Amino acid sequence: MDFELRSVFCCLPKMERGVVKVLGGDPKGNNFLYTNERSVIIRNVQNPAIADIYSQHAHPAIVAKYSPSGFYIASGDSSGKVRIWDTTQKDHILKYNYQVFSGRIKDIAWTEDSKRLAVVGEGRSSFGSVFLWDSGSSVGQINGHSKVINSVDFKQNRPYRMATAGDDFTSVLFEGPPFKFCLSHTDHNKFVNCVRFSPDGSLYATAGVDGKIFLYEGTSGSKVGSLADDKAHSGGVNAICWNSDGTHMLSVSADKTAKVWDIATRKAVTTFTMGQDLLDHQMGCLWQGQDLITVSLSGYINFLDQNNPSKPRLIVKGHSKSIQCLTVHKTKDMNKIFTGSHEGGINQWDAKTGVCESFDGKGHTNLVSSIGVEDSVGDLVSCSMDDTVRFTNINSKRHSAGDVVKLNSQPRCSALGSGGHVIVLLVDKIVLLKDRKYGIGIEETEYEPQAVSVHPGGVTVAIGGSDANVHLYSIEGNSLRDNQQVLPVKGPVTDLQFSPNGNFLLVGDANKVLTVFSVADGYKVENNYYGHHAKVVAVAWAPNSQYFASSGMDTIVTVWTLGNNENRLKMQDCHPLHHITALTWIDDNTLVTTSGDACVKQWDIIHGKMCPHMGEDS
Known part of the structure; x- marks a missing residue:
């Protein structure tokens, strides 16, 4: 036997409330980057179902950026390490590994010749470093900040400039190399989340929690003005990015909107309203060729449509936390994969295309421990550590408050039988459900039930216990009967x-x-x-x-x-x-x-x- 990887249905970005998610873009415009725990995800812009994963960080990866040459990616993690690795080969060979400082790396930038790297974040003795990528030798000092630096960027032509933005309400401009302090601005009155140079280097912009976006001359650093007369957004601006010719800018905000700005007039030309829920906060953005990409607090990746600002042309969905269980439902037209995650989310995947659809409505609020499809009625049956069993129609994909069975303790797992039977294992008892109602189960067991399976005939139930035995039961109507037969195995x-x-x-x-x-x-x-x-x-x-x-x-x-x-x-x-x-x-x-x-x-x-x-x- 042998095996080959057919497809990867990737995770979403790992999101935290109030924490900006930095996206990286391929200089050729083909791919974009983000991180989730110890993984760096590379996804194709035209078909996000095409993805690759780099999983060599020992600590959670925070940010990843392509080199301007496109041959390498630099990714930084929560321990202050930067790994520089190859993009041209499937196994992504590690080129260099640097301990930049001790603390969370928040942003990375490359110079246009792919020779120098700037890294900033939550260092203990320093908040940033700028060095040669192939030797680690310092090419300047990042100073002028008294608190954490959130963002860094390079002017992509000569004379080189570097700009930073931080929690001290300050943005700083550096000239070099070697890079040294030039000037600072304190126009923002709250944290500065993002700084980005325009592609031609004529301007750079800063965005902050105060909802304002300021523009500065790219070489001298003199203030040019701001977008909008006062605030660019009614909430904090989390991220900004320029289009390829520097005539427009995309900004995203905690006010649940994204905006496209005309730099010449400094007015918003398009406003995208992304929703009304807390999870609709917009936390990151990337303008990649003709594609405008934003990331919501939910982790959903939105491809915006300037011709229809009320609705993204594509929303990439999935899980952002550990998947705990799955099942497959086969139909004449397609094979569906259902997955349940650590945070309670349930998704449906098209096994052929990788397209993911989420379930609407209020569902589970805690880890989903098992799921299965009841073919006769088309229900997805899921049990969760929120002490519930849910019955959700797989066609409507909408959770309903009326389709929930409350349990008196946390379930470990469940299994489906024929005729509407569901066996649910609790810590020291076995619950039998018949047509969503309680039947007569086993009120107390002398062992801890751990796993359950129902024979295809629909009568015999096998339950594995922590006592290193399999216990057999029979379903009789709405009752579960102990067969008094025990099968010993080698361990729990x-x-x-x-x-x-x-x-x-x-x-x-x-x-x-x-x-x-x-x-x-x-x-x-x-x-x-x-x-x-x-x-x-x-x-x-x-x-x-x-x-x-x-x-x-x-x-x-x-x-x-x-x-x-x-x-x-x-x-x-x-x-x-x-x-x-x-x-x-x-x-x-x-x-x-x-x-x-x-x-x-x-x-x-x-x-x-x-x-x-x-x-x-x-």
């Missing part, structure tokens, strides 16, 4: 699943072992499968019931062949630096995985081809 059960044909039960445990029971032989052990280096997290059968996959805390996904322990495929670093939280199959050759990186990946599994990892034990 972490996940289990009946095969689609109902002939086998697959169990993964905390002692790194997979056990397959033969249902027809009275649950006799068919085989034990060894290979993981840490506890098993999730298991899933292929539709043909001949292959199954497992993931572990070792970050490895393994595809196994039933009855042949040696014929297996190890998929390492599927989601670098993260263990796989959930996996499932679309068909016998397509595996879907999710993880803490908030991304969804589809893999082509090529059966019958030998792999170097095959036959290796732990």
